[in-house]
Amino acid sequence: MNPIYRKIATIAREEIYKFIKLHDISLINYSYESYFQAIKEQYHIKVLEHHFENDLISGITMIDPLGISISYEKDCIKERQNFTKCHELGHLLLNHKGSLFTESLRNKTSQELEADYFASIILMPDIVLLTKIFYQQKTYQEIMQDLTVSNKALEVRLTQLFQHYTDMTYPKAQGIVTSFRAGTAAGKKLISYLEIIKDNIISNYEMIKIEASDKLKLLLEKKKFITHTEFPELQNQSFCQKIKNILPHIKIWCKYDKGLTLWYAWDSKQLTNIEVNKKVQFAFYDLQNKKD
Template sequence: MNGNYFKIARIAKQDIYQFIKNTGESLIDYHFSSYLNYYLKRYNIKILEHHFSCRKIEGLTLINEDGVSFSYEKYNSTEKQNFTMCHELGHFVLGHSGKCFTELRGKSDSVKEREANIFSATVLMPDIVLLSKIFYRQDSFQRVKADLVVSCEALIYRLVNLFVNLLLDSRDKVYQVVYHYYHGNNQYILDYFRMVKEKIIKEYQEVSGDVFIKIKQKLLVCGFIASDQIPGLLDDKFRKELEMNLPNVKTWIEYNFGKTIGYAWLTNQMTKQEARNRAKRIILLSD
């Protein structure tokens, strides 16, 4: 299981970490919904509800000529629905072969279903987010559960798997540590995080975001960005590459009072003069 766990967790972390870096998402305030919505919008994936009287089918993924759709049991808790949506997304992102995937209630022997479970747990509760919340901010179990909108069972299972696979400790020993944390004693889990934090941080730092996507995200919000946020905008070559990658973006550089600022703006949101005036204000207000 360890080898498969590491493989799927690595894929999930690579994808979610890159998304976090591209969008500037806060680690402390992280919630999976922005990541899920990105995929739903990009691939026009439909989210549907279903209900079967037997309540045995938690989730479904259908892929056909009409597109891709995910569905979840409408009478399940919000926490379970969240897990199901990320589970179904896992089938899609992991590229599982097939046109229909069914998540059944209870434990599954299917390799694809287990992989989708690992993906879902990692996306809902990324290592770096758990480290930020539990080790650095020292949030309680209940607060982490509430912030990430996951079930008690899911958070316990995630923490146990995290430490079993990173520390190679016995599952029983790790469970006791998580059990203490669940009941309000965080001493032991802080010790565990202290042992793995460098590894978690290194994994996060090794993932590089796409700076052009990051700029695009910021421009979509405010229409303007300057080199005080993206230092690369001071470089002529970088600005030319940016304009080539983002056709509706223009860049310029402004000199004033012995200071220099590079900037970019969305041409459909402001004029060149408006962007220049904004850059001048930044220079005037800078120390």
């Protein structure tokens, strides 16, 4: 496989695996939609529909001083729209050069092909495919339905998966995938090849670690105020010092009274001191009641 695509695969896997672990997403029920929504909110992306005759342009990404917008062909099937949305995110997250990107069958530049590969992994992560095929014993058609992807997208993705983890040629990998799709006895070869590469897939997943600071940041984005009962790391002084250095807007403090200590953190951009003091009073009251 082309070294560039191996690099894209590494970036995409790290991106989606971190998201899965940070948000405690089930591999069985995985869908790209929660990831897409999170990136949309993070970058304040406008998502719009467009229409061109004969499906001339599937997707457009525009980046200018007013912000970022992504649009997709409204008359395309849902599976195609899903791929387009992830493809357009690929341009942004792969730091592609340019401010206007158009996805079409006639426009297959190196950047467009990289965005395609990125999209396929976000839609169908290695670890999710392994879970569905090897452990759940799902059929080709069931996987298409679960992940809301097209026949062609799944075929290419599985073919590239075997190319990535083995020295298998594209035609051989494609033949194995075709047999699996047909549900023939020969299709069982795909399961046997997955057994050979499954340890590598699992290892790539397990090597992605989530920093406690990322978890704290996510919790405060959701709740603005948390205590050590929800996040025990707040009691660790070295962790608190680290947060002070890298996320100065997040404040960590403690209240000690009647033999009890309450550690708490808040987002100083979201809460005033008066609001924090009220929340501390309620949280300390709850802590006392739990002790009693």
